[in-house]
Amino acid sequence: MRVPIDWLKEFVKINVPPEALAKKLTLAGLEAIVAEDAKVIAVDILPNRGDCESILGAAREVSAILKTRLIKKPFRVVESKEKIKLTVEVKEKKLCPRYMARVIGGVVVADSPEWLKKRLLLAGIRPVNNIVDITNYLLIELGQPMHAFDAEKISKIIVRQAKHGEKIITLDGLERILDEESLLISDPLKPIAIAGIMGGLDSSVMPGTKKIILESAFFEPASIVKSSKKIKLRTEASMRFEKRVDFDMVEEALDRAAALISGIAGGVVLKGKIDVKAKPQKNKTIALRNERIKNILGVNINRKESAAILKLLGFKIKKETKDKIIVEVPSWRAGDVEREIDLIEEIARIYGFDKINETMPEIKAKTFESSHNRIRKVREILLGCGLFEVQTFSMVAPLMAEAGAINISNPMAQEESVMRTSLIYSLLRVLSHNLRHQASKVNIFEVGKVYSTEKIPDEKNVLSGLIAGGDADFYKLKGMVESLLQEFTHDYKLESYIGKHFHPGKSASIIAQLKIIGKFGAIHPDLFKNIEVYAFEIDLDRLLALNKPNKFYKPLPKYPKVERDLAMFVPQGVASQIILETIKRGDLVESVEIFDIYKNSQAYRISFRDKNKTLTDEEVSVSFENIQKELENSLKVQIRK
Numbered sequence: 001m002r003v004p005i006d007w008l009k010e011f012v013k014i015n016v017p018p019e020a021l022a023k024k025l026t027l028a029g030l031e032a033i034v035a036e037d038a039k040v041i042a043v044d045i046l047p048n049r050g051d052c053e054s055i056l057g058a059a060r061e062v063s064a065i066l067k068t069r070l071i072k073k074p075f076r077v078v079e080s081k082e083k084i085k086l087t088v089e090v091k092e093k094k095l096c097p098r099y100m101a102r103v104i105g106g107v108v109v110a111d112s113p114e115w116l117k118k119r120l121l122l123a124g125i126r127p128v129n130n131i132v133d134i135t136n137y138l139l140i141e142l143g144q145p146m147h148a149f150d151a152e153k154i155s156k157i158i159v160r161q162a163k164h165g166e167k168i169i170t171l172d173g174l175e176r177i178l179d180e181e182s183l184l185i186s187d188p189l190k191p192i193a194i195a196g197i198m199g200g201l202d203s204s205v206m207p208g209t210k211k212i213i214l215e216s217a218f219f220e221p222a223s224i225v226k227s228s229k230k231i232k233l234r235t236e237a238s239m240r241f242e243k244r245v246d247f248d249m250v251e252e253a254l255d256r257a258a259a260l261i262s263g264i265a266g267g268v269v270l271k272g273k274i275d276v277k278a279k280p281q282k283n284k285t286i287a288l289r290n291e292r293i294k295n296i297l298g299v300n301i302n303r304k305e306s307a308a309i310l311k312l313l314g315f316k317i318k319k320e321t322k323d324k325i326i327v328e329v330p331s332w333r334a335g336d337v338e339r340e341i342d343l344i345e346e347i348a349r350i351y352g353f354d355k356i357n358e359t360m361p362e363i364k365a366k367t368f369e370s371s372h373n374r375i376r377k378v379r380e381i382l383l384g385c386g387l388f389e390v391q392t393f394s395m396v397a398p399l400m401a402e403a404g405a406i407n408i409s410n411p412m413a414q415e416e417s418v419m420r421t422s423l424i425y426s427l428l429r430v431l432s433h434n435l436r437h438q439a440s441k442v443n444i445f446e447v448g449k450v451y452s453t454e455k456i457p458d459e460k461n462v463l464s465g466l467i468a469g470g471d472a473d474f475y476k477l478k479g480m481v482e483s484l485l486q487e488f489t490h491d492y493k494l495e496s497y498i499g500k501h502f503h504p505g506k507s508a509s510i511i512a513q514l515k516i517i518g519k520f521g522a523i524h525p526d527l528f529k530n531i532e533v534y535a536f537e538i539d540l541d542r543l544l545a546l547n548k549p550n551k552f553y554k555p556l557p558k559y560p561k562v563e564r565d566l567a568m569f570v571p572q573g574v575a576s577q578i579i580l581e582t583i584k585r586g587d588l589v590e591s592v593e594i595f596d597i598y599k600n601s602q603a604y605r606i607s608f609r610d611k612n613k614t615l616t617d618e619e620v621s622v623s624f625e626n627i628q629k630e631l632e633n634s635l636k637v638q639i640r641k
Contacts (some may be wrong), residue, residue, distance in 0.1 A: 012063045012070055284328070290306070316572075394419055441472070447462075
């Protein structure tokens, strides 16, 4: 927007050079440069600052920045004894909450005086005639668009929505075809203006016009945006209505225009004015906390200083307490100041962004991970193990659900008539589909929900995966499951599991915190016959609830370890987990791992260490022999010599 400096000085006392003023405006958030030999300041107005699209709006900003008072322009409307006889009907009060009009007779349409023309040209507006120029003059000065109609051509004003296909020839001489999205100003017979955008040619003020109707209104911004886009026409008026004009300025601008027209065009203002209002507009009040200002800006601006800055910007302080102030937002800022943070921004602008030091935000160490981050970690681990994530439908066939499954009352198909109780069936369907398409190896997992009403309606988050083909076997799956478990806890154990889905003797349950949180193993041949399949299913909520103990520094051992290998024939039904636990109970045992299995023969590597001394071969042999005796006596294993 172009702001002539002499015009600006009529509203505010300026005691700095134009270049300094432009710099101060820029620092306050309104980018400005000096142009036209220091006669004009060009200001780049932000989309949310429609209140600055006028000389008065710019003056308010300058007044706050320079801490000077606004100068109010006095004017007086002299009315005749003849009363106004105009009827206005507003059918769309939501789209036009306020419509005002005055009637002025005896006008002489002619060229504007030179001072008016020069001001308009400096502001970038082309002069037309005295009536039109006055409305444009006040558009620039007060930010309120107005329009003048030839009163002799209009019997009544109706504010309504356009009909589909309705036509109007606008002031630019083009025919516009409208639809229901456009708001119209019309008389009983025809449209006379597209509300808030442009007037019609047929009702426009011409050189022979003697009597005019002067319109000043508030149109809802969203309505003007839609209408302007639809007819592909954007004007100085529509631009301001789109950004929201000042509801309270509608009347002041109308009266000032009437006063100027009667003085410049020789008109007589008829007594009275039309004011159709949907309802009175109440200014918003916002609570502003001192502590909040400090937290956001990082500087301690006291309550009195904050209140003083807001008063300079036209805000009213309704109430003050020790820790906050209640602020009333002026009508011209109703469109962009809605929350406490908006008030803080206003204080920061005028206080000076250059006075606010850069400070890094405080970051507190997290004491826990969010479930979202932990699920992401689960995905990362399984992807790292070579599994691909899939997503399947929650609805399955009745044969693929267990007791307590929830039936769907109106299923699209019988194959999708119940809610799943396990993800394994869904993954087996994916496996079957891939095998039919000649896939030789399938490694997949899913994070999803299962549903049940066995006791009470229940919805659980479950993690399930399977591997098939290639080098898939029980121990590869076990390694994947343990990689996952060890991310969340070290306190777990695996026990033999016999249950639905899994092959007896080739499956295990996962126990943590004395609860079964999942199971894994070979899928039962009755469930899938084509290929050996290994799968796991884990209660995701229970897994994520596990708390891995904090890691503490553990010094490297000072003394060496001694390793012994132990091979044995294991009776059928004895789980390797039991053997591992038995060995771990042995004296001086630091760790044990299974490294070879062939049929019923198993081999274990045992590490012995004493943290206080180097072990002798004799000490290790005593412990090793005791472990062998315990295994032979309690588990009936046969030690291989």
